[in-house]
Amino acid sequence: MTKLDCRTRLLEVGTQLFAERGLYGVSIRELSQAAGVSISMVSYYFGGKEALYAAVLQEQFSCFDQIDNLRKPGSEPLSVLEAYLRWTLQRHRNNPHLLRFYTSELTNPTCFFASIVSPAISKIIRVLTEVIEEGIRQGLFREEIHAVNASLALAGMVNYFFISLLATENLISHSPEQDELLVQQYLLIFTHGIIKQSQ
Amino acid sequence: MTKLDCRTRLLEVGTQLFAERGLYGVSIRELSQAAGVSISMVSYYFGGKEALYAAVLQEQFSCFDQIDNLRKPGSEPLSVLEAYLRWTLQRHRNNPHLLRFYTSELTNPTCFFASIVSPAISKIIRVLTEVIEEGIRQGLFREEIHAVNASLALAGMVNYFFISLLATENLISHSPEQDELLVQQYLLIFTHGIIKQSQ
DNA sequence: GTCTATATTGCGATAGAC
DNA sequence: GTCTATCGCAATATAGAC
Numbered sequence: 001m002t003k004l005d006c007r008t009r010l011l012e013v014g015t016q017l018f019a020e021r022g023l024y025g026v027s028i029r030e031l032s033q034a035a036g037v038s039i040s041m042v043s044y045y046f047g048g049k050e051a052l053y054a055a056v057l058q059e060q061f062s063c064f065d066q067i068d069n070l071r072k073p074g075s076e077p078l079s080v081l082e083a084y085l086r087w088t089l090q091r092h093r094n095n096p097h098l099l100r101f102y103t104s105e106l107t108n109p110t111c112f113f114a115s116i117v118s119p120a121i122s123k124i125i126r127v128l129t130e131v132i133e134e135g136i137r138q139g140l141f142r143e144e145i146h147a148v149n150a151s152l153a154l155a156g157m158v159n160y161f162f163i164s165l166l167a168t169e170n171l172i173s174h175s176p177e178q179d180e181l182l183v184q185q186y187l188l189i190f191t192h193g194i195i196k197q198s199q
Numbered sequence: 200m201t202k203l204d205c206r207t208r209l210l211e212v213g214t215q216l217f218a219e220r221g222l223y224g225v226s227i228r229e230l231s232q233a234a235g236v237s238i239s240m241v242s243y244y245f246g247g248k249e250a251l252y253a254a255v256l257q258e259q260f261s262c263f264d265q266i267d268n269l270r271k272p273g274s275e276p277l278s279v280l281e282a283y284l285r286w287t288l289q290r291h292r293n294n295p296h297l298l299r300f301y302t303s304e305l306t307n308p309t310c311f312f313a314s315i316v317s318p319a320i321s322k323i324i325r326v327l328t329e330v331i332e333e334g335i336r337q338g339l340f341r342e343e344i345h346a347v348n349a350s351l352a353l354a355g356m357v358n359y360f361f362i363s364l365l366a367t368e369n370l371i372s373h374s375p376e377q378d379e380l381l382v383q384q385y386l387l388i389f390t391h392g393i394i395k396q397s398q
Numbered sequence: 399g400t401c402t403a404t405a406t407t408g409c410g411a412t413a414g415a416c
Numbered sequence: 417g418t419c420t421a422t423c424g425c426a427a428t429a430t431a432g433a434c
Contacts, residue, residue: 132393
């Protein structure tokens with residue numbers, strides 16, 4: 001087994017197990033056993049269990065940098081919001097473990113929350129807020145809307161679909177084939193509401 | 200220290216610490232020390248750490264039974280949804296730890312998820328879904344709306360406000376004084392959307 | 399009913415062989 | 417670079433004194 005394999009296998013298995021049970025729910029014994037390598041490899045490559053967890057977390061949240069791609073100069077607020085929904089669904093599909101870390105860190109933060117997780121999340125909300133403020137300024141969106149509230153509402157709708165998965169998989173299909181329908185539903189609710197317009 | 204005090208103190212401290220760090224993030228040593236009782240009291244009163252956790256969880260989720268009070272016979276769908284929002288905010292205010300368990304169990308489920316947490320959550324979603332379906336039947340809500348999607352969206356909006364708290368407390372006030380404003384904002388977004396109606 | 403003391407297990411980390 | 421063996425410690429649980 002080459003150096004790269006060993007390190008990579010630990011990262012992969014660490015991602016899987018930490019996502020399922022959190023930093024304190026997994027021992028490095030179990031971890032190294034699942035990876036098929038010696039227990040000492042965790043210290044050798046990462047410097048300990050917490051450091052391996054930090055490496056996993058860092059990798060998981062690296063995709064959040066892409067948020068800046070959503071806001072191309074001159075793009076309409078509404079299409080940026082739609083792009084955010086599609087990008088978020090895709091993010092969770094590409095990486096089924098991401099939301100576990102995201103939510104686990106928000107709920108039971110480790111010492112890496114402040115440096116890795118919090119900046120990523122608050123950046124997303126800040127970008128969404130700016131987009132919605134721009135929409136209000138352009139007269140597209142209601143003035144009564146508080147932009148931060150609306151951003152949290154939009155992020156909440158789409159993320160909660162995945163957060164609640166374990167308790168709702170008997171109520172609704174979570175298959176990726178439904179994703180385009182989901183985007184349309186959330187966009188419809190968020191922009192027009194559920195009330196039928198009688199004009 | 201009487202029997203009641205000792206048991207109660209362990210429950211209180213357990214609620215606090217398990218909420219902050221999860222089942223595996225807390226030891227019974229630390230727990231009993233924080234409660235000011237002997238370490239053996241955990242086994243004596245509850246039968247072990249996991250059993251104490253289960254007792255805490257059971258107590259936390261008992262308030263979910265009140266969901267049935269929201270749906271009085273003949274009440275309008277829209278006012279039930281408003282009552283749900285208000286009730287949910289109040290639930291989180293009355294018990295700042297509830298959402299920690301809620302989210303922690305959804306993300307890193309323990310062996311008690313299936314018996315205590317999942318039924319509570321899926322019942323809420325089921326009730327909301329029925330209310331929205333009734334609204335569609337009455338012609339109040341759009342036919343294009345998928346009732347389960349909309350229920351998850353509404354629950355997601357209001358719960359995510361608290362879930363994301365640690366990453367967003369510098370972006371928005373989380374003071375209880377804002378709660379009535381929040382109810383109005385979420386209701387406005389959910390029922391009418393953010394787009395300005397030009398009729 | 400509550401304590402101290404202890405048995406036992408499993409943890410994270412590392413020394414040293416290969 | 418990877419392993420085995422082991423150290424030292426903290427975990428849960430419990431026996432037995434009061």
